[in-house]
Amino acid sequence: LSSQSASHIQLWQEKVRGGFAALPIVFASAHGHTVTDVDGKKYIDMITQFAVLNFGHGHPKIVEAVVEQTRKLSLVNTSFINPLYAKLADRITKKFGYDSIAAMLSGSEAVDSAIKISRKWAYVKKGIPADEALILTTDRCYHGINLTVMPLSNRMAENFGKHLPNVGPFSPIDGRLIRYGSSEDLEEVLEQCGTKVAAFLVEPIQGYAGTRIPPDGYLRRVQDICQKHNVLVICDEIQTGFGRTGRDLAYQHELGVKPDLVLLGKGLTGGVTPLSLVMGKKHVMDILAPGEVANTYAASPPACAAALAVLDILEEDQISARAQRLGRIMSNAIQEAQLPHLLEHRGKGRGLFQTLVIDESADGLVTARRIAALCAVRGVLVGNGSNRVRLSPPLTISETALLKAVNVIASAFRDVGA
Ligand code: PMP
Secondary structure, three states, X not given: OOHHHHHHHHXXXXXXXXXXXXXXXXXXXXXXXXEEEOOOOEEEEOOHHHHOOOOOEOOXXXXXXXXXXXXXXXXXXXXXXXXXXXXXXXXHHHHHOOOEEXXXXXXXXXHHHHHHHHHHHHHHXXXXXXXXXXXXXXXXXXXXXXXXXXXXXXXXXXXXOOOOOOEEOEOOOOOOEOOOOOHHHHHHHHHHHHHHEEEEEEOOOEOOOOOEOOOOOHHHHHHHHHHHOOOEEEEEOOOOOOOOOOOOOHHHHOOOOOOOEEEEOHHHHOXXXXXXXXXXXXXXXXXXXXXXXXXOOOOOHHHHHHHHHHHHHHHHOOHHHHHHHHHHHHHHHHHHHOOOOEEEEEOOOOOOOEEEEEOOOOOOOOOHHHHHHHHHHOOEEOEEEOOEEEEOOOXXXXXXXXXXXXXXXXXXXXXXXX
16 A cells, blocks of 8 residues: 555544545545545445446536536525425436436435435324334344434344334334345245235335346235235335346336336436435325425425436436446357356346355355455456346446456356455
8 A cells, every 4th residue: 555545544544434435545536436545546436335326436527517506506405495496307307217306415315305205104094003103124134324314224223123113124013134135034924914015115126135136026925915904015126226237227127117206316407416206106106295304404405406417417418328338248258258156146137236255154254244355456347245246337338348357257266265
């Protein structure tokens, strides 16, 4: 490490709490698919802050839209009328066939608001007291880190305990986990206590769990079961949205699926400024009274301008089709490289949302973390978590850079145990 990097890292370690620096790289600037560190070393970004920078770092159209809007009008609190918020609401609901939106800042807040909305809906429509209405999730899901949403994800529930009662991946009948991808597990729970359930919250493809794709027809079956029991389906597209998986939204991989609420964040503004949304059907969204999900900075004019620019880019550059095409190129190149220590390659056919699961059993030295470190030394940033290497490059990356990165990743797999 250079002394430049070392001093930043030391400060970070001394003064920052709760963060998690997977690799000792100090970001200085980034453009497109290239990140530059404080020593001037360049990296191909194959992780994009976990599927946020779908259009690369600092996409000029998004940056310009934000700068121009900031100069003109930078903040309209949700208690006043913000024309850009209305324009975004109109455009995005028409695009996806929904009725209205409510804006927040982070993905976790969108999840939190969706729980609030669902509980009020359950009280009004099903007569369940709001604090008793159950919100169900599945094993290994990730829906954020706020106090209210933490227990939805079983890892967080294990670490921090049950902060909010009646939400989470555990069956209210016997405490077993509701398995992701198993509509049978969900059906069993709803058959027994559907009258107490407000909503089922689900990722269309699990992200942090490492690109877990559910069986074909899962979301449609979930939708049918939930409809039968008058339970809302909330689809968390925070990580999968905006072309990432080869569709504008990942639930669109299945025909005939239309969740009651859709949660958007991350790629919604291309990583330039925070914004998250709950988008939904009228019969649910109209439950909200004015002020019930208000938030000072939510849907600020620059954030709305960024989201409008994202929708332009998504459409004009046919980003989802591009993600599909590049996703195929990446999977084929990985397959051809015949990576040693590879247990499973997930996410084929799901755009640039792929995960390489490593067989750590054979050799204690082969870990995802070591592979990620070796990739970084060789100029490629990948994500890593437990025995998985995650790949989610910008959807705008050039084919040449993509193949170059795959070569580096392959060399790291080959050399890591050596
Ligand atoms: N839902 C999903 C599927 C996520 O991947 C994340 C975080 N990446 C969140 C919710 C929470 O979003 P945020 O970190 O913006 O609060």
